[in-house]
Amino acid sequence: MAGNKRTRAALLALVAGISCGHLVDPVLPGDAEQFVAPSVYTQWWAMVEQCSGLRGRLEDVQWFSVPGQLSNPDNSSEPVEGYWSAASNRIVLNSDDTLDGRIVRHEMLHALVRVKGHPRSAFLQSCGGIVSCPPACVSDAGPPPAPDPATPRVAPAAIEVTSEVSVISPSSSTQASFGTFTIFAHNPFPHPIVVLLSKSPGVDIARTYGYGIIRTVSGGAVSSADLAFDIGATYFAAGETKRDMFDLAIVPIASPSVGTFPGIGRDGIALPPETYSFRGDYGGHSAPDITTILNR
Numbered sequence: 001m002a003g004n005k006r007t008r009a010a011l012l013a014l015v016a017g018i019s020c021g022h023l024v025d026p027v028l029p030g031d032a033e034q035f036v037a038p039s040v041y042t043q044w045w046a047m048v049e050q051c052s053g054l055r056g057r058l059e060d061v062q063w064f065s066v067p068g069q070l071s072n073p074d075n076s077s078e079p080v081e082g083y084w085s086a087a088s089n090r091i092v093l094n095s096d097d098t099l100d101g102r103i104v105r106h107e108m109l110h111a112l113v114r115v116k117g118h119p120r121s122a123f124l125q126s127c128g129g130i131v132s133c134p135p136a137c138v139s140d141a142g143p144p145p146a147p148d149p150a151t152p153r154v155a156p157a158a159i160e161v162t163s164e165v166s167v168i169s170p171s172s173s174t175q176a177s178f179g180t181f182t183i184f185a186h187n188p189f190p191h192p193i194v195v196l197l198s199k200s201p202g203v204d205i206a207r208t209y210g211y212g213i214i215r216t217v218s219g220g221a222v223s224s225a226d227l228a229f230d231i232g233a234t235y236f237a238a239g240e241t242k243r244d245m246f247d248l249a250i251v252p253i254a255s256p257s258v259g260t261f262p263g264i265g266r267d268g269i270a271l272p273p274e275t276y277s278f279r280g281d282y283g284g285h286s287a288p289d290i291t292t293i294l295n296r
Contacts, residue, residue, distance in 0.1 A: 025087040026073030032064045032092060040169040040178045044105050051127040054112040061111050062088055065095040081265075084110035100265030101178070101247035102132040120144065124230055129182075129209075129244040135229045144232035147194055151235075154193050156283030159236075160186040163280035163287040171250070171296040176261070179248040179294065181269075183209045183280035183287060187236035195234045197283045200225065208233050209244035212279045213256060213269065216291065220255035222269055250294050 037058060045058040070092065072078040073085075081100075082093040084107050091107045098104070106123070109131050113122050120141035123133045133141070163183045171177040187193055197206035210225030226244060228234060236242065249261050249270045261270040271294055278290040 025085045025090055028064060028092065029066045029070070031068070032066050035063050035065055035098070037061070037063050038099065038175050039172065040099070040101075040175065041104065041108075043168045043178075044101055045108055047130055048105050048108045048112060048127060051130050052109060052112055052122055053126065056112045058108075060089050061108075062090045063098075064090065064092045065098050066092060067095045070094045082107045086114065096263065097265045099176075099178075099249065099261075099263035100268050101180070102130070102245070103265060106131040106133070106137075117141075120232075124232055128233075129242065133230070138230045141230075144230070144235065147192065147235050151192050151194050152189075153196050156195055156197065156281075156285035158188075158193070159195060159282055159285060160188050161280065161282045161285050161287040162186070163278065163290060165248075165278055165290055165292050165294075167250070167294065177250040177294075177296045179250060181211060181213070181246045181248060181278055181280065182243055183211070183246075183282060184241055184243045185209070185236075185282040186241040187239060189238065191238050193236050195236065195283060197228055197234055200227075203227065205229065206234070207284070208282060210281045210284070211246055213271065214277045214279075215256055215271070216275045216277050218255075218274060222256045222258050222271075224258065224267065248294070250296055252296070 041058060049055055069079050070081065072080045073083060081097045081103050082091060084091050089111060091111065109122060109127055113119065118133065118137045118140040123131060123137060124141050163181065165179060165181050167177060167179040169178040197208065199205065200207045206228040207225045208228045212221065212223040214221040246269060249264050249268060250273055251261050251270050253261065253270055253272050257270050259266040259268055261268065264270060273295050275291065275293045280287045
């Protein structure tokens with residue numbers, strides 16, 4: 001497969017989002033521009049409400065974007081891709097990431113949780129895989145409880161892996177169509193397990209969820225994988241199902257690509273309308289392939 005070799009390890013250098021609990025909003029960067037939430041934000045907001053169990057009004061959030069690199073308002077030397085500010089319920093995003101689903105949903109979760117920091121229960125458990133949580137987020141969330149040393153260790157092949165493809169937002173005159181490719185990993189046992197994951201070549205962190213997407217008629221493919229920045233990704237309670245969601249932009253471009261369409265971020269998947277074969281895996285153990293037609 002002529003897959004894209006970039007992984008989300010690039011997020012090691014960036015923070016997906018910062019929550020600011022100031023009584024007064026930080027001063028906006030001079031080049032910040034307010035924008036109207038695209039229609040896909042309605043679906044993304046609903047996803048975050050569902051996974052978090054919290055409710056709020058998307059209409060109450062103010063949205064701003066900044067071209068170039070955005071900085072943490074509490075530490076100007078720290079680059080970030082976005083932050084939420086409590087005083088006016090404001091979200092500021094890097095303009096390259098305004099259509100990056102997991103980053104946008106990360107900030108939406110801040111706006112719903114409304115506390116400073118990254119509670120593990122929200123960012124890595126209830127909404128894990130739905131929102132981004134790179135290393136700085138994982139560190140802020142704190143380590144998970146240590147599993148019982150007697151917990152069985154199993155290979156990825158012991159996990160049941162399935163996947164689904166959904167188009168969540170049709171195209172319009174102002175917006176591309178958006179979809180999701182979600183990979184599910186289920187513990188079939190009536191007891192907890194720890195999955196022993198392998199490390200990718202040249203990478204010192206184990207690989208968790210991966211995807212391969214092949215355009216079956218005209219050719220072309222993309223592939224990548226997430227990494228186990230959080231050790232909690234390898235622990236499954238009895239009967240637990242975890243998931244990881246990859247966002248798709250369905251746009252009229254020449255061939256499948258990653259990070260080429262404006263706003264979807266460096267890891268956003270852009271696919272021209274056509275028939276595709278989707279393969280998802282957890283730790284290299286694959287779900288059955290899905291073949292489907294993606295239309296705008």
